């Protein structure tokens with residue numbers, strides 16, 4: 001029987017027992033985008049739509065072995081990082097990504113969950129800036145994350161552009177700053193700065209909804225999947241934005257807090 005060739009991707013992140021964010025959101029999204037997903041679990045969270053109850057960070061040994069197991073058997077085309085918890089994990093991930101051939105890296109620099117839980121310790125931000133960002137093909141911060149990484153306040157669109165330039169100077173090839181957090185604007189606007197200096201805006205309606213849990217994980221997973229299927233970055237970003245718009249606007253009723261996105265759109 002003829003076997004189907006499927007693009008293979010990797011998510012390096014923390015789990016969400018509630019299934020709406022983290023590795024679960026990544027792998028569900030990748031499945032929907034028709035790529036084969038693998039994972040390196042760096043932390044386990046006890047979590048639901050109301051918040052994070054507990055976090056356990058994985059020991060270096062098991063993180064290293066997950067990378068080794070994948071590298072020995074799979075042909076990973078594109079990888080992404082999500083929640084990385086602390087400096088030791090960031091350093092372990094950097095080490096392993098440099099050791100193996102895992103394709104271009106999309107860095108979603110997850111810091112704080114919507115419920116307020118810290119998913120990256122404050123002292124690890126420096127390791128992300130100096131060690132992880134230089135490896136990034138694309139970095140996808142939201143506004144608060146971009147402020148921390150670029151070490152500047154972002155008050156308007158001009159600041160967004162300056163922050164993106166700073167992230168490029170830190171070594172990221174391409175930058176997507178998710179601007180959905182400007183709550184005074186009628187639209188959700190994301191800013192893209194490409195490797196060649198070109199810019200792009202991704203716009204969409206702003207929805208009045210609590211069901212946005214896992215939005216960052218989901219958009220970066222769509223982008224990874226589209227890249228693995230051979231899309232140009234510009235197209236992958238546009239598909240990602242359209243997917244998120246549809247997934248937020250057709251909310252589903254799951255849990256009693258910040259509900260997950262509707263992926264069946």
Ligand code: PLP
Nearest residue numbers: 014015021022083113114213214
């Ligand atoms: N939990 C984990 C493990 C995550 O990786 C993420 C990703 O951003 C979140 C929670 C954040 O969820 P939220 O979209 O509610 O901020």
